[in-house]
Amino acid sequence: MSFAFTEDQQLLADSAARFLADKYGFDARRAAMRADGGWQRDTWRAFAELGWLALPLPEEHGGLGGSTVDTAVLMEAFGRHLVVEPYLATVVLGAEAVASAGTAEQKAAILPAVAEGGMLLALAHGEPASRFDLSRIDATATRAGDGWRLSGHKAVVLHADCADRLVVSARTSGTATDRDGITLFLVDPKAGGVTLRPYPTVDGLRGADVILDGAEVPGDAVLGPIGGGLAVVEAVVDRALVLLSAEAVGAMDATLRLTGEYLKTREQFGRPLSSFQVLQHRMVEMLQAQRFAHALCYRAAGAMDTTAGAERARAAAAVKAEAGRAAKRVGQEAIQLHGGMGMTDDMAVGHYFKRMTMIDMQFGNAGHHLRRFAGLA
Amino acid sequence: MELVLSPEDEAFRREVRAFLAEKMPPEFATRTDTGLRMSKEDHIRWQRILYDRGWIAASWPVEYGGTGWTAMQKHIFEEECALAGAPPLIPFGLVMVAPVLMAFGSQAQKDRYLPRILRSDDWWCQGYSEPGSGSDLASLRTKAVRDGDHYVVTGQKTWTTLAQHADMMFTLVRTSDTGKPQEGITFLLIDMHAPGVTVQPITTLDGSQEINSVFLDAVRVPVENRVGEEGKGWTYAKYLLGHERTSIAAVGRSKAQLRRLKAIARQEMSGGRPLLEDPDYALRVAQVELDLLALESLVLRVLHDETAGKGPSADPSFLKIKGTEVQQGLTELLMEAVGPYAMPFQPEAFRQENWNDEPVGPGYGPPLASQYFNWRKASIYGGSTEIQRNIIAKAVLGL
Numbered sequence A: 001m002s003f004a005f006t007e008d009q010q011l012l013a014d015s016a017a018r019f020l021a022d023k024y025g026f027d028a029r030r031a032a033m034r035a036d037g038g039w040q041r042d043t044w045r046a047f048a049e050l051g052w053l054a055l056p057l058p059e060e061h062g063g064l065g066g067s068t069v070d071t072a073v074l075m076e077a078f079g080r081h082l083v084v085e086p087y088l089a090t091v092v093l094g095a096e097a098v099a100s101a102g103t104a105e106q107k108a109a110i111l112p113a114v115a116e117g118g119m120l121l122a123l124a125h126g127e128p129a130s131r132f133d134l135s136r137i138d139a140t141a142t143r144a145g146d147g148w149r150l151s152g153h154k155a156v157v158l159h160a161d162c163a164d165r166l167v168v169s170a171r172t173s174g175t176a177t178d179r180d181g182i183t184l185f186l187v188d189p190k191a192g193g194v195t196l197r198p199y200p201t202v203d204g205l206r207g208a209d210v211i212l213d214g215a216e217v218p219g220d221a222v223l224g225p226i227g228g229g230l231a232v233v234e235a236v237v238d239r240a241l242v243l244l245s246a247e248a249v250g251a252m253d254a255t256l257r258l259t260g261e262y263l264k265t266r267e268q269f270g271r272p273l274s275s276f277q278v279l280q281h282r283m284v285e286m287l288q289a290q291r292f293a294h295a296l297c298y299r300a301a302g303a304m305d306t307t308a309g310a311e312r313a314r315a316a317a318a319v320k321a322e323a324g325r326a327a328k329r330v331g332q333e334a335i336q337l338h339g340g341m342g343m344t345d346d347m348a349v350g351h352y353f354k355r356m357t358m359i360d361m362q363f364g365n366a367g368h369h370l371r372r373f374a375g376l377a
Numbered sequence B: 001m002e003l004v005l006s007p008e009d010e011a012f013r014r015e016v017r018a019f020l021a022e023k024m025p026p027e028f029a030t031r032t033d034t035g036l037r038m039s040k041e042d043h044i045r046w047q048r049i050l051y052d053r054g055w056i057a058a059s060w061p062v063e064y065g066g067t068g069w070t071a072m073q074k075h076i077f078e079e080e081c082a083l084a085g086a087p088p089l090i091p092f093g094l095v096m097v098a099p100v101l102m103a104f105g106s107q108a109q110k111d112r113y114l115p116r117i118l119r120s121d122d123w124w125c126q127g128y129s130e131p132g133s134g135s136d137l138a139s140l141r142t143k144a145v146r147d148g149d150h151y152v153v154t155g156q157k158t159w160t161t162l163a164q165h166a167d168m169m170f171t172l173v174r175t176s177d178t179g180k181p182q183e184g185i186t187f188l189l190i191d192m193h194a195p196g197v198t199v200q201p202i203t204t205l206d207g208s209q210e211i212n213s214v215f216l217d218a219v220r221v222p223v224e225n226r227v228g229e230e231g232k233g234w235t236y237a238k239y240l241l242g243h244e245r246t247s248i249a250a251v252g253r254s255k256a257q258l259r260r261l262k263a264i265a266r267q268e269m270s271g272g273r274p275l276l277e278d279p280d281y282a283l284r285v286a287q288v289e290l291d292l293l294a295l296e297s298l299v300l301r302v303l304h305d306e307t308a309g310k311g312p313s314a315d316p317s318f319l320k321i322k323g324t325e326v327q328q329g330l331t332e333l334l335m336e337a338v339g340p341y342a343m344p345f346q347p348e349a350f351r352q353e354n355w356n357d358e359p360v361g362p363g364y365g366p367p368l369a370s371q372y373f374n375w376r377k378a379s380i381y382g383g384s385t386e387i388q389r390n391i392i393a394k395a396v397l398g399l
Helices: A007-023 A026-034 A041-049 A068-081 A087-101 A104-116 A229-265 A277-306 A309-343 A348-361 A366-375 B007-023 B026-034 B040-053 B071-084 B091-104 B107-118 B233-241 B251-267 B279-307 B315-337 B367-379 B385-395
Strands: A121-124 A140-144 A147-158 A165-171 A182-187 A194-200 A206-217 B124-127 B143-147 B150-157 B168-174 B185-191 B197-202 B211-222
Touching: A007 A041, A007 A068, A026 A348, A068 A087, A068 A229, A068 A277, A087 A104, A087 A121, A087 A147, A087 A165, A087 A182, A087 A229, A121 A147, A140 A165, A147 A165, A147 A182, A165 A206, A165 A229, A182 A206, A182 A229, A229 A277, A229 A309, A229 A348, A277 A309, A309 A348, A309 A366, A309 B367, A348 B367, A366 B279, B007 B040, B007 B071, B026 B040, B071 B251, B071 B279, B091 B107, B091 B124, B091 B168, B091 B185, B091 B233, B143 B168, B150 B168, B150 B185, B168 B233, B185 B211, B185 B233, B251 B279, B251 B315, B279 B315, B315 B367, B315 B385
Parallel strands: A121 A165, B124 B168
Antiparallel strands: A140 A147, A147 A206, A165 A182, A194 A206, B143 B150, B150 B211, B168 B185, B197 B211
């Protein structure tokens, strides 16, 4: 296990920091949120040109074959700038599912297009009754001629509203919570029987609930083994947990910087707030939380590519529990230290707070993953 | 550990309940339950219903039109109203400026404003904080310069809650720069419709607009609108802070929130069972419930001390800190209860009247994340948790 970045990783970190500092200030992010669809196609094209969309994809399908640590470097930079483009949905969740479970034809049809920025994906897995439980799937897929007919309700699907293809899970056998019997399908969201209810999210992203009402898909829409979809989803989500944690680590870092700057400039009782020891210690506690989450995050990122099964799951649960708890706490404290100013929509800190709160919620909060961590011992 | 009430108090509780059942418009309860915002008209309508019953001014002396209730009766009344889902009373007139007027106002001010406050004819707001003066309130800089029978007031107030509805603002202004900063502060009543007053809404991080900046540009305020003496404003403001401080604990509201939290956590499922049966979640709910029980216990003790005629203490600071923690703990658990459905931002579902569409996710879901974000304000306003700790350190521990 090495904690040092490779030369390539350092280059990636530097170029991401430069690009985002230049193009992705707070005002640019707000402009992106107000754009049609809630993010900018131009930015997405730039991500493609920089090779960021190709980064974790396999080399034989137009990717760069990067490691999870590589992607974590990028996600940490995204967290620092609260990037709203659909990277997690398309590259980390959707493309990863196709890359790990797809046939050669499916990969050839999808992955190069993702790498070039021409195709967007979303993972439609969780359901209203699932909460954080990945195996609780009630949506059904039944045979219809050579193809399948899908029915069910997929809840809070991140960036489903802009996706060209949805990766949808449904039961081909068994009942809710059975580990076996879940199958993945590639679904065109514009197909008959698919209805989207899109919305912005409280943290500035976009999402949709996806209602499947007898949606018909061809036989070659099946992604991965019939009945064996859960293992695919679990692996994809475990990696996403680490990468969400990386995003949290970056967001916490930016939040600490903003808060430190505020304390140094804001004067009350005739001196800067930063001179009050009681506030200094609060900042130190926040920094502690960020530093430990950061260290654990890169250790777990390494483990994603070198371990499997329970060991991999335990690493992912560990980092998401730690980073989720830290991010939520750092967000609360940052608002408090900003006082009334922290409550305003015009200050960036509130936007970090909201995103960090929702990172904790995505794919299971700190309590959920702490329990998982304990159960996997 | 139910509250043991005397037969008289028990009878009073039944009387309040019967009144609420009969006179409170049922849509208020629905609105409170679904997190829908109350409008200015809702508040005024409810306050006038209470006025008609003679119950609008629970803490005022009878001579001014108050109820003459005991401390326990006030507590029971507040709790029953909150549990019934009644709109909270807007405190700026009734609870904040009125006691100051009674203690320090001129006869003309009392005659003019107190009946109007009782009838909700004027909506009041509080002009204390300024962009440069938050926790350090005494450093405020809004200037009032005497010009004949008027003060000419220029400056900026901020975080002014619901100033967009207000007819009047009670304000701390600077009339002198000499001596200690506290000594040059004067308490003025400003007509919000006067020329030179501009209200600009501030959007908060949850997307709502309840606080404002109030710009004062050479606003002419008649000298008769000064409360008490020039330069004594700080004393009056401190009197106000020491007055009626048990409501800040919001015990009734938090009890209603706890009830709502449990109802939601019974409907939400986790691992095939109601979330409220999830041992980890249930323990966290229990912890907040316990905190609330302790909070209520201290409130009752403070009420008892008040009745026994003991002077002001630092207890309100304890109540503010703990009350805030309980409120924030409840909003956090409420947000977590709906899991992924905390994420969709559907403000129309709780800000728009007559929105007939169905939200995605459970019907109680849409306001929960926004409410959590919004309630972070509670540990900041009205003297932040840090300021309350300073007060306790000094006043109780003598540090």
